[in-house]
Amino acid sequence: MKVTLERNDDIKIISLDGQLDVSTSDNTRDEIIALLDKKPVIVSMAKCTYVSSSGLRALLMIAKTAKSKGTKVIYAEPIEEVVDVLKMTGFIKMLHCVGSIAEAEREFSHAN
Amino acid sequence: MRIDMSPTDVYGDFKIRPGLFLENGSSIVPGGVNFSIYSTGAKSCELVLFHSHEKEPFAVIPFPESYKIGSVFAMIVFDLDYENLEYGFRVDGEYNFERGNVFDKTKTLLDPYAKLVSGRNVWGKQPDWSNEFQYRSKVILDDFDWEGDVPLQTPHNELIIYEAHVRGFTKDESSGVKYKGTYAGLREKIPYLKDLGVTAIELLPIFEFDEFEGAREIDGNKLLNYWGYSTVGFFAPKAGYAASGKYSMQADELKTLIKELHQNNIRVILDVVFNHTAEGNEHGPYISFKGLDNNTYYILTPDGYYYNFSGCGNTLNCNNSIVRNLILDCLRYWVGTYHVDGFRFDLAAILGRNQDGSPMSNPPLLESLAYDPILKNAILIAEAWDAGGLYQVGNFPAYGRWAEWNGKYRDDVRQFLKGDANRAGAVAARITGSEDIYDRYWRGDCASVNFITCHDGFTLYDLFAYNDKHNEANGWGGSDGGNDNHSWNCGWEGDIDLPADINFLRHKMIKNAAAILLTSIGIPMILAGDEFGNTQYGNNNPYCQDNKISWLDWSMLERNADLHKFFRAMIHFRKNHPVLMRMSKGIPLGYPMLSVHGKNAWQFDNSAENRVVGVMFAGKTADGADDFIYIGVNAHWESHGVWLPALPQNMTWQVEVNTDLGDAAIYAEPAQLNSAEQFIIGARSVIICTARRI
Numbered sequence: 102m103k104v105t106l107e108r109n110d111d112i113k114i115i116s117l118d119g120q121l122d123v124s125t126s127d128n129t130r131d132e133i134i135a136l137l138d139k140k141p142v143i144v145s146m147a148k149c150t151y152v153s154s155s156g157l158r159a160l161l162m163i164a165k166t167a168k169s170k171g172t173k174v175i176y177a178e179p180i181e182e183v184v185d186v187l188k189m190t191g192f193i194k195m196l197h198c199v200g201s202i203a204e205a206e207r208e209f210s211h212a213n
Numbered sequence: 214m215r216i217d218m219s220p221t222d223v224y225g226d227f228k229i230r231p232g233l234f235l236e237n238g239s240s241i242v243p244g245g246v247n248f249s250i251y252s253t254g255a256k257s258c259e260l261v262l263f264h265s266h267e268k269e270p271f272a273v274i275p276f277p278e279s280y281k282i283g284s285v286f287a288m289i290v291f292d293l294d295y296e297n298l299e300y301g302f303r304v305d306g307e308y309n310f311e312r313g314n315v316f317d318k319t320k321t322l323l324d325p326y327a328k329l330v331s332g333r334n335v336w337g338k339q340p341d342w343s344n345e346f347q348y349r350s351k352v353i354l355d356d357f358d359w360e361g362d363v364p365l366q367t368p369h370n371e372l373i374i375y376e377a378h379v380r381g382f383t384k385d386e387s388s389g390v391k392y393k394g395t396y397a398g399l400r401e402k403i404p405y406l407k408d409l410g411v412t413a414i415e416l417l418p419i420f421e422f423d424e425f426e427g428a429r430e431i432d433g434n435k436l437l438n439y440w441g442y443s444t445v446g447f448f449a450p451k452a453g454y455a456a457s458g459k460y461s462m463q464a465d466e467l468k469t470l471i472k473e474l475h476q477n478n479i480r481v482i483l484d485v486v487f488n489h490t491a492e493g494n495e496h497g498p499y500i501s502f503k504g505l506d507n508n509t510y511y512i513l514t515p516d517g518y519y520y521n522f523s524g525c526g527n528t529l530n531c532n533n534s535i536v537r538n539l540i541l542d543c544l545r546y547w548v549g550t551y552h553v554d555g556f557r558f559d560l561a562a563i564l565g566r567n568q569d570g571s572p573m574s575n576p577p578l579l580e581s582l583a584y585d586p587i588l589k590n591a592i593l594i595a596e597a598w599d600a601g602g603l604y605q606v607g608n609f610p611a612y613g614r615w616a617e618w619n620g621k622y623r624d625d626v627r628q629f630l631k632g633d634a635n636r637a638g639a640v641a642a643r644i645t646g647s648e649d650i651y652d653r654y655w656r657g658d659c660a661s662v663n664f665i666t667c668h669d670g671f672t673l674y675d676l677f678a679y680n681d682k683h684n685e686a687n688g689w690g691g692s693d694g695g696n697d698n699h700s701w702n703c704g705w706e707g708d709i710d711l712p713a714d715i716n717f718l719r720h721k722m723i724k725n726a727a728a729i730l731l732t733s734i735g736i737p738m739i740l741a742g743d744e745f746g747n748t749q750y751g752n753n754n755p756y757c758q759d760n761k762i763s764w765l766d767w768s769m770l771e772r773n774a775d776l777h778k779f780f781r782a783m784i785h786f787r788k789n790h791p792v793l794m795r796m797s798k799g800i801p802l803g804y805p806m807l808s809v810h811g812k813n814a815w816q817f818d819n820s821a822e823n824r825v826v827g828v829m830f831a832g833k834t835a836d837g838a839d840d841f842i843y844i845g846v847n848a849h850w851e852s853h854g855v856w857l858p859a860l861p862q863n864m865t866w867q868v869e870v871n872t873d874l875g876d877a878a879i880y881a882e883p884a885q886l887n888s889a890e891q892f893i894i895g896a897r898s899v900i901i902c903t904a905r906r907i
Contacts, residue, residue: 154460165358192469195358
């Protein structure tokens with residue numbers, strides 16, 4: 102899994118590239134959490150091709166850690182298969198997901 | 214870094230160390246996975262590891278002699294990709310059939326404590342029978358965000374149980390949900406359940422089972438083990454009931470369902486089957502227990518054959534201390550980890566049989582369950598009979614704690630409603646809480662689970678649409694399913710060319726049943742779909758019908774809107790009257806809480822030909838006002854006048870329900886009664902009156 106900090110101004114945009122499974126989820130979680138500060142975060146999921154059970158926990162831990170730091174994570178543009186997993190398991194209710202980065206940006210700008 | 218979590222040995226490519234002897238099954242530990250298994254008769258044991266869905270193992274690791282304490286083998290294997298892993302055990306020991314030992318080291322066995330089982334991940338997908346390892350244990354990441362949820366704490370008195378089959382509930386196209394036939398699909402229907410007003414959902418078995426067990430083809434129809442009363446894995450949720458089962462995420466999907474049901478104040482009760490397993494008799498497959506410790510887990514005859522008190526080939530040896538612990542571990546796991554609120558025990562009388570099969574007066578298993586700290590608030594419901602002739606309705610060893618499916622309630626109410634003679638006294642006893650069966654002092658408020666229909670038998674609509682069962686589709690020449698249905702077709706068998714007046718009568722009979730059920734003292738249980746007249750086309754045993762016979766037809770909800778409206782209103786009526794739930798704080802001065810009446814007030818008529826029963830409930834409303842309810846049931850085919858009991862001077866009766874009025878059975882505005890007149894209850898009709906202050 103490749104984790105890239107794509108943008109770091111008033112908003113952080115972090116992209117994921119690869120599979121989020123047992124072999125990658127702990128590191129991915131730790132890498133993203135290390136990047137968290139007060140700024141809002143958009144995690145681009147477009148190239149995340151799979152999320153396993155441990156991957157779901159990583160996404161949830163990231164969101165919870167962000168909240169504890171007083172900010173928020175929006176997961177943007179997850180592929181259909183990943184959305185399906187989130188819906189079936191109900192994690193969709195605990196993770197904020199939107200269809201595009203632009204939509205996530207709009208939400209953050211409205212929040213301000 | 215812990216010393217006792219570091220590798221001590223190497224086996225082939227694997228770093229290993231002695232494991233956790235107090236654990237059962239598999240668990241994730243830092244850097245590895247712990248595997249623990251016990252077998253009293255095993256000489257040796259091997260851990261067999263597979264990549265997901267592969268036929269051949271990638272590793273077979275024998276437990277070293279030093280990895281054993283007592284009869285427990287435990288080993289930690291490091292650096293495993295546990296999400297892509299399936300495992301089993303091979304156990305070597307004596308083969309001596311007469312002594313009950315049938316060890317076979319060639320069989321790869323399912324972990325009896327497996328929290329996830331793979332192999333039937335997608336419902337109905339044809340298995341590869343050439344694969345010798347069919348039911349495959351998986352390691353679970355037991356980690357879930359419950360958001361503060363715990364099993365619900367409200368009193369059991371408030372229970373209104375809704376019995377449903379996970380798949381059948383939403384599988385039909387008419388359900389309108391996205392994930393049909395799954396836990397996720399059921400979750401989509403929570404708003405419906407909340408609106409209906411039920412406070413608990415009781416799910417037919419959801420422990421992993423094999424829908425292909427006993428699969429047959431009859432007249433081109435594929436028949437499956439649809440109900441699932443045949444457990445493969447006691448700790449594992451049925452993967453094929455999860456939309457996410459193909460990713461082995463069934464635990465998450467089920468936990469989310471339970472969490473959201475709780476958020477809507479709906480409890481979850483599981484129908485559990487501890488009387489037998491899917492391993493059958495001596496001709497059945499080795500799945501788990503048979504190859505681990507056959508004579509521990511099963512009740513065997515002196516020459517090694519299986520006792521069959523379950524009617525399903527074998528009988529679990531429930532009062533053996535090892536099996537007892539397994540059952541207790543299992544129930545504690547479902548309550549502690551899944552936040553399940555209670556259990557209904559299939560053929561529970563078996564749970565009270567001794568190791569030689571004889572009934573016990575003080576069965577240790579039932580006592581353990583009754584007093585277990587984790588199960589303290591769990592609802593425990595017994596189906597208090599078994600297939601070996603033990604019938605314990607009313608005298609199930611209950612420890613003041615167990616409820617029972619009240620089979621007499623079903624039979625008496627059915628017989629009375631269809632107009633049988635000699636049933637007035639019995640039905641009055643059923644409506645007033647069956648205290649002739651369940652002494653309230655010993656059994657508490659909630660011992661009687663009242664039901665008129667359940668999965669086993671006719672639906673409520675069919676009860677009044679068929680005189681005879683129509684089970685031809687089950688392929689047994691009509692020999693399966695009960696014959697003592699006490700059903701009545703209202704004068705027309707089935708639905709073809711159904712005359713309108715017969716249909717009207719059927720709807721009235723269904724409303725009569727609902728009115729009685731939801732005013733009776735005890736815990737009411739409704740079969741899913743009965744509230745909108747769901748039919749099984751006269752099939753009273755569709756255990757194998759994974760098709761439209763069993764699946765709820767939600768289009769009926771519109772067609773039979775009057776039934777749904779009636780059920781909903783009666784459920785809300787019950788909730789508004791604490792006395793019906795034995796939750797009334799006090800009773801009005803000078804009145805008993807429960808009284809029975811005939812055509813004349815205070816004069817109950819117990820004669821054979823009487824078919825008119827009145828019951829008055831006297832209690833207090835939630836805000837402390839006097840509350841009177843009168844239900845008058847006329848099961849006769851002619852109308853009868855009744856005199857209602859006199860009320861305190863400042864109150865008068867008003868009619869809220871009259872099932873004789875078709876779509877208008879529920880009054881929009883209650884109609885005041887003139888107490889100087891008789892009330893005429895129509896033929897085969899029920900009225901419900903409440904008292905109004907004047």
